Amino acid sequence: MKESIGKVPGLAVILVGQRRDSLTYVRNKIKACEEAGIKSVVAEFPDSCAEEDIMTSLSKFNEDPSVHGILVQLPLPEHLDEEKILNLVSLEKDVDGFHPINMGNLSMRGREPLFVPCTPKGCLELLLRSGVEIVGKKAVVIGRSNIVGLPIALLLQRHHATVTIVHACTKNPERITCEADIVVTAAGVPSLIRSSWLKPGAVVIDVGTCPVEDPSAEYGYRLVGDVCYEEALSIASAVTPVPGGVGPMTIAMLLCNTLDSAKRLYGFT
Ligand SMILES: NC(=O)C1=CN([C@@H]2O[C@H](COP(=O)(O)OP(=O)(O)OC[C@H]3O[C@@H](n4cnc5c(N)ncnc54)[C@H](OP(=O)(O)O)[C@@H]3O)[C@@H](O)[C@H]2O)C=CC1
Numbered sequence: 159m160k161e162s163i164g165k166v167p168g169l170a171v172i173l174v175g176q177r178r179d180s181l182t183y184v185r186n187k188i189k190a191c192e193e194a195g196i197k198s199v200v201a202e203f204p205d206s207c208a209e210e211d212i213m214t215s216l217s218k219f220n221e222d223p224s225v226h227g228i229l230v231q232l233p234l235p236e237h238l239d240e241e242k243i244l245n246l247v248s249l250e251k252d253v254d255g256f257h258p259i260n261m262g263n264l265s266m267r268g269r270e271p272l273f274v275p276c277t278p279k280g281c282l283e284l285l286l287r288s289g290v291e292i293v294g295k296k297a298v299v300i301g302r303s304n305i306v307g308l309p310i311a312l313l314l315q316r317h318h319a320t321v322t323i324v325h326a327c328t329k330n331p332e333r334i335t336c337e338a339d340i341v342v343t344a345a346g347v348p349s350l351i352r353s354s355w356l357k358p359g360a361v362v363i364d365v366g367t368c369p370v371e372d373p374s375a376e377y378g379y380r381l382v383g384d385v386c387y388e389e390a391l392s393i394a395s396a397v398t399p400v401p402g403g404v405g406p407m408t409i410a411m412l413l414c415n416t417l418d419s420a421k422r423l424y425g426f427t
């Protein structure tokens with residue numbers, strides 16, 4: 159343990175409802191904060207809560223000098239206006255990088271977002287630290303959601319890959335993926351990616367985490383990715399596993415963003 163200088167990074171999480179997966183992810187994030195010496199607080203709301211209650215809690219976190227990162231766990235229940243709630247998160251504490259100004263800056267050339275979303279940042283970190291060449295390579299991203307697919311595609315493009323996005327309306331997606339040097343898949347469809355979808359030597363990042371019933375597993379379910387792992391390994395040069403791949407990287411990048419935010423707000427950088 160390093161000597162403390164009395165300034166501790168702080169993360170606030172807003173959790174609405176009792177979704178089993180959300181509870182697990184938030185628990186994992188809090189545990190990781192504890193291990194890293196980041197102070198965390200979770201504001202829990204029932205499924206039926208009023209939008210104003212969340213807005214009030216968010217405003218308090220925005221003003222609280224001991225909070226440097228704010229995360230609204232998604233998805234929110236149907237009756238809540240996700241856009242309105244995410245817009246209220248202070249830009250300077252948006253460690254998830256979901257604020258439209260952060261997303262806008264990520265998408266524009268010559269601009270830098272304050273925060274890059276955690277899962278996309280984790281995927282990039284995996285590629286860079288594994289020495290995978292990105293410049294000029296063909297990358298295919300499967301999925302175009304605001305929180306995963308789209309920002310991953312933007313990030314790969316910023317790193318000079320030639321990027322194609324495949325989604326649920328794409329015809330014959332395997333004809334597109336099988337030309338890719340890098341495939342990042344975030345569809346949430348178990349066993350979507352077979353070996354026939356891949357070019358020999360491709361690098362495959364599996365973001366998908368789909369819970370499937372398994373009575374013998376600890377919580378009655380286990381997580382599976384989008385990729386037929388064993389099959390993909392036989393043709394690809396590298397494949398990330400699920401669990402134990404992108405998920406833990408997402409959490410690591412959340413800690414990283416929270417620390418960066420604390421340094422900036424304390425005036426260290
Ligand atoms: N490991 C981690 O840290 C994280 C994992 N995840 C996981 O990643 C997955 C995606 O999450 P998220 O982006 O929020 O999910 P969404 O459901 O919001 O988006 C899924 C995307 O995949 C596309 N898609 C769905 N089916 C197909 C298909 N058969 N072929 C091609 N594209 C398809 C959809 O296309 P269209 O737009 O046309 O509907 C959509 O763009 C989930 O399994 C989620 O649990 C998410 C966040 C973090």
Ligand SMILES: Nc1nc(=O)c2c([nH]1)NC[C@@H]1CN(c3ccc(C(=O)N[C@@H](CCC(=O)O)C(=O)O)cc3)C=[N+]21
Nearest residue numbers: 182183186230231232233254367401402403405406408
């Ligand atoms: N505002 C917001 N930010 C998010 O970053 C966010 C979100 N909402 N909503 C849901 C998705 C999903 N997500 C995951 C985080 C960790 C694992 C993770 O750690 N997975 C472990 C296993 C987890 C387990 O034990 O079940 C693994 O893949 O090895 C997975 C998925 C973050 N998301």
